Amino acid sequence: MSYAPFRDGQNPLQPGLIIAPEQMAQDLAQLAKVTGCIRTYSVGNGLDRVPELAGKAGLKVMLGVWIGTNRTDNRTQMETAIALAKQYPGIISAVIVGNEVLLRGEMTAADLTANIRYVKSKAGVPVTYADVWEFWLKNRDVYDAVDFVTIHILPYWEDFPIRARHAANHVDSIRKRMAVAFPNKEILIGETGWPSAGRMREGALPSRANQARVVSEILQLARQEKFRVNLIEAYDQPWKRMWEGTVGGHWGLFDAGGSRDLKYPAGEPITNFPLAKIYAAAGMIFSVLVFGVALLTLRRRPWSPRLSSWITVGLSATAGGALLGVAFDKLIVESLGVGGWTVGILLFGVALLSPIIVANTVMYGRSLPTFLELLGPRDYRTSSRMQTILGIVLLVTTVLATQTALGFVFDPRYRDFQFAALTMAIVPFLLLTAVNRSAAGKRPIAESIFAGTLALSAIYVGFNEGPANWQSLWTCGLYLLLALTLSRARVAQTQE
Numbered sequence: 211m212s213y214a215p216f217r218d219g220q221n222p223l224q225p226g227l228i229i230a231p232e233q234m235a236q237d238l239a240q241l242a243k244v245t246g247c248i249r250t251y252s253v254g255n256g257l258d259r260v261p262e263l264a265g266k267a268g269l270k271v272m273l274g275v276w277i278g279t280n281r282t283d284n285r286t287q288m289e290t291a292i293a294l295a296k297q298y299p300g301i302i303s304a305v306i307v308g309n310e311v312l313l314r315g316e317m318t319a320a321d322l323t324a325n326i327r328y329v330k331s332k333a334g335v336p337v338t339y340a341d342v343w344e345f346w347l348k349n350r351d352v353y354d355a356v357d358f359v360t361i362h363i364l365p366y367w368e369d370f371p372i373r374a375r376h377a378a379n380h381v382d383s384i385r386k387r388m389a390v391a392f393p394n395k396e397i398l399i400g401e402t403g404w405p406s407a408g409r410m411r412e413g414a415l416p417s418r419a420n421q422a423r424v425v426s427e428i429l430q431l432a433r434q435e436k437f438r439v440n441l442i443e444a445y446d447q448p449w450k451r452m453w454e455g456t457v458g459g460h461w462g463l464f465d466a467g468g469s470r471d472l473k474y475p476a477g478e479p480i481t482n483f484p485l486a487k488i489y490a491a492a493g494m495i496f497s498v499l500v501f502g503v504a505l506l507t508l509r510r511r512p513w514s515p516r517l518s519s520w521i522t523v524g525l526s527a528t529a530g531g532a533l534l535g536v537a538f539d540k541l542i543v544e545s546l547g548v549g550g551w552t553v554g555i556l557l558f559g560v561a562l563l564s565p566i567i568v569a570n571t572v573m574y575g576r577s578l579p580t581f582l583e584l585l586g587p588r589d590y591r592t593s594s595r596m597q598t599i600l601g602i603v604l605l606v607t608t609v610l611a612t613q614t615a616l617g618f619v620f621d622p623r624y625r626d627f628q629f630a631a632l633t634m635a636i637v638p639f640l641l642l643t644a645v646n647r648s649a650a651g652k653r654p655i656a657e658s659i660f661a662g663t664l665a666l667s668a669i670y671v672g673f674n675e676g677p678a679n680w681q682s683l684w685t686c687g688l689y690l691l692l693a694l695t696l697s698r699a700r701v702a703q704t705q706e
Contacts, residue, residue: 211241212401212443213248215257217466221449222255229256231263238267240470241444244463245269249400249440251309252276253290261298270303272440274340277308277325278316288329295333304336305329306360306400312345312352319349326355340400343384347391359392360400361385364442365424366457371414373678374404378427385437401442402428406473407543408457409626413678416457417482422474425463445470455624456544489535497531500565507573518645519572526565526638537561537630544626553610560607561634567600568638577646578639580699581605581656590701607635608660608692615667615689618682622674627681632688640691643698651700661696664689 215229215237216222234256241248248264250257251274264271275291277284288307295302307326311317322339330337336357343361346352353359363381365372372380381402388397404424405416425441432439446462465471474480483489504523508515537558545554571578576597583592584601592598611632617625668689675682 211245211248211441211463213237213241213250213260214443214445214447215255216447216449217445217468218448221452222252223449227255231256231259234260235263235266237445237470238263238269240464242267242269244472245444247272247303247440248444249306250274251306253287253294258290258294261294261301265298265301269301271298271301272304272306273302274306274309275329277311277322278314284325288325292329292332295335299334302335304338304357305333306338306340309340310342310345310362312341312349319351322349323352323355326352330355330357338398338400343388346388350391353392353395356395358396358398359388360398361388362401363399364402366405366411366414366416371411373413374415374417374420374424377404377424378431381428382431382435397437399432399437399439402439403442403461405457405460406446406462407460408455409624410675410679410681412676415681416460418473419480419482421463422480451546453624456546456626457624460543483535483539485539486535489538492538493531493534496534496562496565497527500527500530500569503566504569504573507570511574515573515575516645522572522638522641522645523569525641526568529637530561530565530634533630533634534562537634540626540628540630544628553613556606557610557628557631557635560603560610561631563599563603564607564635564638567596567603568642570596571600572642572645575646577648578604578642578695578699580648580654580701582654582701603635604639607632607639608696611636611689611692612660612663612667614685615664615671618671618675618685619667622671627685629681629684629688632685632692636688636692636695640695643695648698648700653697654699654701657696657699661693664693664696668693 214222215234217233220227220229238248238260247270249272250260253273253275261271261273273291273294275287277287291305295305307329308317308322311322312319326337326339338356338358338360339352340360341362343363346359346361361384363384365377365380368380381399385397385399404421406418406421408416410416428439441463443461443463445464446460446466448459448466450458459466463473465473501523504520541554541558545551574596576594579592579597579601581601582590584598584605592601614625614628668686671682672686677683
């Protein structure tokens with residue numbers, strides 16, 4: 211397994227960060243129960259102590275040397291690795307000089323080859339280089355310098371993403387292709403695995419169940435075909451989320467928290483939602499609350515509502531109750547930083563408020579307010595407190611939906627699809643406009659601009675993400691529904 215010791219609040223870019231040996235010793239003792247060898251990526255940040263600690267835990271080490279554009283740092287990394295290889299020859303099974311440095315464009319193949327040959331001449335153990343499999347085919351000169359070929363095969367990150375059920379066969383087919391291209395040396399799969407959380411890429415869905423499936427099928431294949439494989443990675447690395455989004459921090463077989471729990475212990479059922487029963491109970495309570503608000507409104511305004519009004523309440527309560535747990539889970543897992551948490555909390559808040567406020571509004575027989583009634587001149591503003599609250603919820607939902615839609619247009623790679631919370635918020639608005647239509651009048655400019663932006667974004671994102679990505683299709687459908695809702699807004703003629 212790939213091993214990085216960084217826990218919450220720690221990352222390798224922190225100046226002067228040294229991981230305590232006690233922290234690494236705790237990890238290595240745990241990993242020794244599930245693997246016999248670990249792979250590291252650097253000898254900095256205190257990782258030069260790993261061979262010593264791994265030896266005490268009974269582990270072998272494939273020692274990583276991190277090289278890049280800084281020649282001084284490169285030299286320090288290589289000299290440290292050479293010294294460690296000589297000091298711990300029975301523990302360090304190989305030295306990996308560089309990780310995806312060609313992919314990042316930080317070094318030429320000629321310079322990389324020179325570094326590999328230098329370490330190989332002094333380390334006294336096998337030396338290799340690790341990169342995605344395509345870059346080995348593009349830089350065949352590196353092959354002559356290494357003792358064995360270390361390739362990365364990550365089905366999720368392929369240019370054409372692979373579904374989880376096909377991931378193991380994909381890994382095996384690439385391995386066999388590389389064996390034909392480089393016939394005289396061992397092909398080590400240096401990185402492979404599957405993320406347990408994050409956004410879909412076409413048909414590739416990150417989840418705990420899919421991660422367990424992919425890992426188990428690859429390991430079974432490795433035993434049958436008798437090839438070596440290194441899983442990425444031992445522990446979730448939250449610091450990677452700053453560069454790779456939610457998915458970047460969830461490749462570990464163990465959680466990143468203080469307990470460092472194995473995500474799927476042997477013999478236990480695997481679920482993508484460990485708190486599913488609690489979420490279900492909370493969803494039922496929420497549904498009852500929505501119906502309770504509708505009934506309470508009728509007590510204050512006794513009349514016989516139309517069947518369509520109760521259908522609106524029922525569908526709003528059902529959507530909210532069914533997706534409450536999913537929306538909360540996505541809030542906890544996918545929020546990052548002050549900005550991310552702010553957007554996530556606001557979105558979850560309007561998801562909770564929308565069904566409740568709409569239940570009240572539909573029973574009063576009122577329609578969806580326009581933004582002009584909320585923010586326009588005094589003569590246009592509504593005097594109803596509930597209409598004002600509903601208008602605020604609609605405005606926040608619209609702004610957040612537009613922000614996420616434009617994000618998928620201009621910078622989509624690491625963004626998550628907030629389909630659960632958006633469904634809870636948007637569906638009640640759409641139903642309200644269908645049941646209690648706005649008065650005839652002029653179409654407001656603000657709603658028209660938002661509707662057009664959402665509709666165009668939905669069309670582009672849907673084509674860009676592809677028809678296999680159901681998270682994208684669901685989210686784009688919501689953008690279109692919100693656009694339809696906003697397009698039905700009218701300013702009454704009496705207010706003109």
